[in-house]
Amino acid sequence: MVTGAIIAGGRSTRFGEADKAVAPLAGTPMIRRVANRLAGTAASVDPGGDAASDGDPVVDNLLVNCRADQRAAIEAAMGRYPLEVRYVEDDEPDLGPMAGIRHACRGAPDDLVAVVACDMPFVDPSLLEYLCERAADAEAAVPQLNDEWFQTTQAVYRAEPMADACDRALARGDRRIIEPLFDLEYVVVDHDALESVTSERTFENVNTREELDRAARRYRDVA
Numbered sequence: 001m002v003t004g005a006i007i008a009g010g011r012s013t014r015f016g017e018a019d020k021a022v023a024p025l026a027g028t029p030m031i032r033r034v035a036n037r038l039a040g041t042a043a044s045v046d047p048g049g050d051a052a053s054d055g056d057p058v059v060d061n062l063l064v065n066c067r068a069d070q071r072a073a074i075e076a077a078m079g080r081y082p083l084e085v086r087y088v089e090d091d092e093p094d095l096g097p098m099a100g101i102r103h104a105c106r107g108a109p110d111d112l113v114a115v116v117a118c119d120m121p122f123v124d125p126s127l128l129e130y131l132c133e134r135a136a137d138a139e140a141a142v143p144q145l146n147d148e149w150f151q152t153t154q155a156v157y158r159a160e161p162m163a164d165a166c167d168r169a170l171a172r173g174d175r176r177i178i179e180p181l182f183d184l185e186y187v188v189v190d191h192d193a194l195e196s197v198t199s200e201r202t203f204e205n206v207n208t209r210e211e212l213d214r215a216a217r218r219y220r221d222v223a
Ligand SMILES: Nc1nc2c(ncn2[C@@H]2O[C@H](COP(=O)(O)OP(=O)(O)OP(=O)(O)O)[C@@H](O)[C@H]2O)c(=O)[nH]1
Pocket: 007, 008, 009, 010, 011, 012, 013, 014, 015, 065, 066, 067, 090, 093, 094, 095, 096, 097, 099, 100, 101, 116, 117, 118, 119, 153, 205, 207
């Protein structure tokens, strides 16, 4: 069983006044675009359909991690799902994405947690399935895009070891998103493996209004 966890507790400072998690992307709130891909409902919910979904959920339930003050707007943006959706709030805001992953892993009902940032509206469900397979005998499966960059906000973790590793890092005062990994038995999914299952588009994220506009044009192309 796998929990799909969407991390959304950031301040969206590069985006301006609004919360990018709920910003409409070609007519649908961005966080819902992400959830639709995890839940396999993209084709039926998104106007015009979404080529990345074949209708099968790649997770068994959804979890959204955010700040308390975001919750009402995010719940409204998410709408209804055939899967259970739970909300886990940051107990202390602004500790960064790693703290968000920590809360998601602590709150997840399942042993495997497929983490995706709320600003990755092109997340490829087949990559998440592959990461779950790779995590079968490990505590995490993390894409490595190049020598320097681990994609920790589109990765699969074992809930308890990852939450514990995050707690240890936070207790040391280390908020770096990579830090808990070094405390885990993790599998690196390298460039060649990534190329065989997905495209770089899965990792595209939206930080600014310009990037939102570009992403919306892509969604319209798909439709
Ligand atoms: N729970 C939680 N999530 C966070 C936090 N900071 C960032 N995130 C999430 O981590 C992911 C990656 O963060 P960024 O792309 O930097 O997003 P952001 O911090 O909202 O954006 P900027 O303020 O423009 O840097 C996004 O899904 C954010 O919502 C935090 O303090 N708590």
